[in-house]
Amino acid sequence: MPNIEKRGKRSFRLTVEVGTPGKRKVERKTIRVEDSSLLKTTKKLREYLEAEWYTFKNEIEAGLYIKPQLRTFRMFLNDWEEKYGVKSLDESTLETYDYIVNKEILEFFGDMELEKVQPIHILNFLDDYTKNNPDASSSSVHARYRILRDIFGKAADWKLINENPVAAIKRPKVTYKEYDIYNEEEIKSIFKLLDQEASLHHRVAIKFAFTGGFRRGELLAIDENDLIFNTNEVRVDESLQYTKKYGYRFKPPKSKSYRTITLPAEVMKEASLLLKEVKKNKLMLGELWKGCPEDKDKLLLFSGDRGKPLYPTSLNTWWDRFVKRHDIKKIRLHDMRHTHATMLINQIGKIPGFNIKSVSQRLGHANVKTTLETYTHAFKEADTLVADAISNLLRAK
Structure with missing residues (x-):
């Protein structure tokens, strides 16, 4: 008969005896x-508990049961990655998880017994990280919180621990840092410098970043089939990712934000010239042409040596050198997307039918809320301009 003992309102202890006479082995397990x-x-409770007891007994007899107090965080991490991480997480996300876990989290939690980790331990880890990294962004703190929540959440789902200790900790608030952008006069000056000295490849890439607001991975994934020259449109249907383990992979864009963006005619004209250059280069190289790992015939607009995908940071490196050489205010490549977004926001109310939803869709945000939270500063500036315009109207009356 199953040996089941009530320990609390929701907790019960299962006791199993196995082995031969004189070599009896007793194992106990508390479930919630x-x-x-x-x-x-x-009746339902008894059936549930008896089913759990028999499962527990079978695990012991098969040698599959590991006492919770003997299972350390480090031991569980292997199961988590094999049974969940590899199967469920994006490759680049898993690479980020691995980096943070191996560099920081394992050092703190590695040898702790899984079921003995309490909410206070989570708080201590996050506090230590903040103290040791005073310049860390709020999103960095949140990333560590999220990783721990995901890992311990699976341990709770798989009934290795009674509850997720991270669930008792309030989610760290993420505050978006103010970003640097260029105004229209600065952009005109930069475009002039690009026309004077930059190669066609870099000139088009930077102009695309400013006028299309693409994410970096989206920009590097643009191929011949994404360019619609008769309507000056660019289709966003992929994003280029690179990880040490898998190399280059083409994935759906972030939040599956498939969209088509219209660019200025003069920029698309230069893109047409660049595409002709790429095609000519492929023809000249012949068998030496490498192309993309997954598709040799895939013709990227912004390709590297012999048609191979560009390394993700290559454009950043070129841009950093360009602004330094010309003593231009330095902003990140991603801030070109912020610049584009701010320019869009300033057009709300000026172009009929153009609103916040239009901005959100062009940027490829999951929803309007993301746009509002990310570009709060830009909206405040636009709001001030509206107030000034109303004030001028009242004074005129």
Whole structure:
């Protein structure tokens, strides 16, 4: 008969004896019943507990049961990555997880017994990280919180621990840092310098970044089939990712933000010239042409040596050298997207039918809320301009 003992309102201890006479082995395991409906009916509760007891007994007899107190965070991490991480997380996300876990989290939690990790330990880890990294952004703190929540959440789902200790900790608030952008006069000056000295390849790439607001991965994934020259449109249907483990991969854009963006005619004209250059280069190289790992015939607009995808940071490196050489205010490549977004926001109300939803869709945000949270500063400036315009109107009256 199953040996089941009630320990609390929702907790029960299962006791199993296995082995031969004289070599009996006793194992105990405490489980928590989360489903409140089971507690209302004695029959259903008994059936549930007996099923858990027999599962527990079979694990012991098969040698598959590991006592929770013997399972360290480090031991569980291997199961988590193999059974969940590799199967469920994006490759680049998993690479980020691995980096943070191996560099910081394992040092703190590695040898701790899984079931003994308490909310206070999570708080201590996050506090230590903040103290040791005073310049860390709020998103960095949140990233560590999220990783721990995901890992311990799976341990709770798989009933290796009674509850997720991270669930008791309030999610760290993410505050978006103010970003640097260029105004229209600065952009005109930069475009003039690009026309004077930059190669066609870099000239078009930077102009695309400013006028299309592409994410870096989206920019580097643009191929011949994405360019619609008769309407001056660019289709965003992929994003280029690079990880040490898998190399270059083409993935759906962030939040699956498939969209088509219209660019200025003069920029698309230069893109047409660049595409002709790429095609000519492929023809000249012949068998030496490498192309993309997954598709040799895929013709990228911004390709590297012999048609191969560009390394993700290559454009950043070129841009840093360009602004330094010309003593231009330095902004990140991603800030070109912010510059583009701010220019869009300033057009709200000036172009009929153009609104915040239009901005959000062009940027490829998951929803309007993301746009509002990310570009709060730009909206405040635009709001001030509106107030000034109303004030001038009242004075005129």
